[in-house]
Amino acid sequence: MNYPLSVEKWDVFEFSCEGRTEGNPFSDYEICGIFRSSQETVRVNGFYDGNGIYRVRFMPSFEATYTFCIQGTFSDRVYQGSFEATSPEQSNHGPVRTANTYHFAYEDGTPYYPVGTTCYVWELQSDERIDETLKSLAESGFNKLRFCILPKHYDYNLGEPRSYPFEGTPMDSSILTKENFLQYTGKTEGNHWDFSQFNTAHFQHIEKCILTLQKMGIEADLIVMHPYDRWGFSQMTGEQDEQYWKYVLARFSAYRNVWWSLANEYDLMEHKTLEDWEFYAKLICENDPYGHLRSIHNCRPFYDHTRPWITHCSIQRQDLYKSSELVNEWRIRYRKPIVLDEIAYEGNLQHGWGNITAEEMVRRFWEAACRGGYPGHGETYLNEDGVLWWSHGGRLRGESWKRVHFLHGIMCQTPGIGLAPKEQEWDEICAVPEDEQLAAKTGYHLIYYSFMRPSFREFYFDDSTWYTVEVIDTWEMTTEYRGTFKGRFCVELPGKQYMAIRIRRAQQDGREISSHCH
């Protein structure tokens, strides 16, 4: 028996003990615990972690003395004990929750503006590559990372992962080529897996990665299932799936930075039915006592994001031309946060989903942000070493990520939590604070001109209020103060694409610097 006497609130309290190893400890025995403080009583399932060790993890949500009572089916012994959940360090804000209907905040109330990127199997690469990815992430400012628990078989990603989730041996991948790989997608021949035996090293490694991300302030948007498979992991039986989901939930739920993405492109998983997805959702709701964020990502048709278990939309755009521009509609339709987990990637692949410019990527980010949605990033640049950020992580090669970081800084200056779209002029994308009272009080307007190139814009809100005006070059990442105005005023612009204007109620009377335009 092993456990700490204190953990920070929202950190992982982990209890471990030895137990029986006869038979199949993954399936033959169970372990679970009940954790009590004056504010909560939580029941959690533990899991077998190999080498005769069973573990139970728990995330305390209160600063309090907790007692626990843990019992495994492998013995009659009841483990009891207590620990202190202490006040969190400054960087620990708790798990992310939805807030203000369309937005997010950490449990401690700190607003959270997701700027995510995707590196599908970064954690299944070599140590050196993983270190490189972490270094890139630290530099980038991304605060959400979308990745898969299971290995990925797909164009540009035909290599072996560093480990597999189950004991067994994979098919011979030396026969795979760029030309034939699709024939092996969804094929199970040549693989020999014991789906009843988890490879604990695989999960231990992922936990280490989740924790590293947590320390960097990055949410781990875990893709639990996906169709890019040559091993049969996407075609397990219902029972095997259930075991897999429960194992994942028991291991990862106590990490505060975990989000559940049931699948990437769920609709491409032809062996799964809607009933299956609803069943997995039920498993999450039953086995994750902390209510981590839950969603499911589409290729073509959206999942029905009105389902009550879905906390936020995870959207892959359906249209070649319009992606972020549809955030307004989706907000109305789903009344949940709109996270755009694929709006195409900056790159130069052959495919339309992976070859937009950095400028277009940043434009889609601003369009989404100013409509009250949350865009996601990815990079797919072909290169000699075959390492693509979107799949492997590694080094960021593009130009959009820097501007995403800059946008995040602007988003964080929103009064209250979250931006809402405001109908202003037909040819401007205008955001105001979601909270109407704050919007009125602050006069905050973030106005984006996208691909348009106005040389000036005229404004009128009222006759008496002074407004400070800044011109933002979203590409050059500059913010320029232009003066304080009232009544009708005109803002000169450089006649370039990707400009924004930020207008805020002035703290004191200003000085009209220029109000006459062309």
Place this chain on the structure above:
Amino acid sequence: MNYPLSVEKWDVFEFSCEGRTEGNPFSDYEICGIFRSSQETVRVNGFYDGNGIYRVRFMPSFEATYTFCIQGTFSDRVYQGSFEATSPEQSNHGPVRTANTYHFAYEDGTPYYPVGTTCYVWELQSDERIDETLKSLAESGFNKLRFCILPKHYDYNLGEPRSYPFEGTPMDSSILTKENFLQYTGKTEGNHWDFSQFNTAHFQHIEKCILTLQKMGIEADLIVMHPYDRWGFSQMTGEQDEQYWKYVLARFSAYRNVWWSLANEYDLMEHKTLEDWEFYAKLICENDPYGHLRSIHNCRPFYDHTRPWITHCSIQRQDLYKSSELVNEWRIRYRKPIVLDEIAYEGNLQHGWGNITAEEMVRRFWEAACRGGYPGHGETYLNEDGVLWWSHGGRLRGESWKRVHFLHGIMCQTPGIGLAPKEQEWDEICAVPEDEQLAAKTGYHLIYYSFMRPSFREFYFDDSTWYTVEVIDTWEMTTEYRGTFKGRFCVELPGKQYMAIRIRRAQQDGREISSHCH
């Protein structure tokens, strides 16, 4: 009495005679003629042209001996005579007609691919400016020009026109400013017009301009009514409108390069009803015996382009983001040629309709062309002299017009008449000849990648046919031959935006130069 003894087929035969001038010759008298050859009998109305002169114009559609019989209500005399309609010169292909449902051809069968631009009141500027515009047009390769018969009152266009269509005096325009001009839109005070008295010099000048354009191979897309008015021309009575329309039709119909645009932004003309528009359409159908092309242009809601008198759609895009991309839908809906008479203008105005980049303009041109539609150009660059191409003509300052010329060259190489969209891959815009048999026979594919930047694309049509492949850089205006391939083949691309690939059945067996990609 005056008339020529011969004219070219599709040129204007003009008869003139003296008649009574008492009262109001514009309304008190009529003159009409009947023209006969072995192939046609055509009745046309003439008009009073001032100074006691009445004219009757006729466009012969056949090479034949024509006799005519002309009579005015101002006397009992019947003028009879004959003339020869001779074979047309090489540059004279006759009026433009719709062809192949979605396309256009001259009456002699020569395909006509419209690449139009808009200079609303170029012809109402000074002689010097008009000459400059004509020089620019000659250099540009545009083959359709959209402009107004009536003067224009609008932002950046507050000056006096060189002439007015009616006798009288206009309001004092010295009081107009950029700030107050909108208050005078649709106001009639201060104007003193006699709507029963046409200013013949105004119309004579426009005829001269139409004829000059004709000699340059440019169609005159005449906007007969519009809402940008401070003189009251948009608020005449039903009777006055009818008189205006009949006068316009009698004067201009015989010019083979005339198209009728009933209005620009018809829906902004608040004093006109749907019944009014249908009535004007009826007047055209009754008074233009040559069946010139007819359409009507919207601001927001489209006119019902299924109306039988509408020969082609004249569309202003309704969406900020999608314009040309919707050509496919409109083709299905209207089954007529889709002319995009406003997809925003290259420029840097404050307004979203007038500040897109040259790159975006050219992209919209290619999108439209590869979907079997016909995009239109315009330029709105602010500049010190206040001369904007979109309104005044003058000098082209942008970068898109050159690329439009290049695209026109590509369009003209289409087998048969017109391109049709083909569903190929979701991330390519693919055009094939409209004629299915020709499409099959020629294997002609024009594939556009828009804002995407593929580094290569793979193709497979069949195993046995050899195809020649060209890579087109639509921005740099280059076409590069890449070889002749069969079976599966791969085309390397530079990973840049705005690239196209043209594939055609080879004349003879080729040589596979490279078929292996990244």
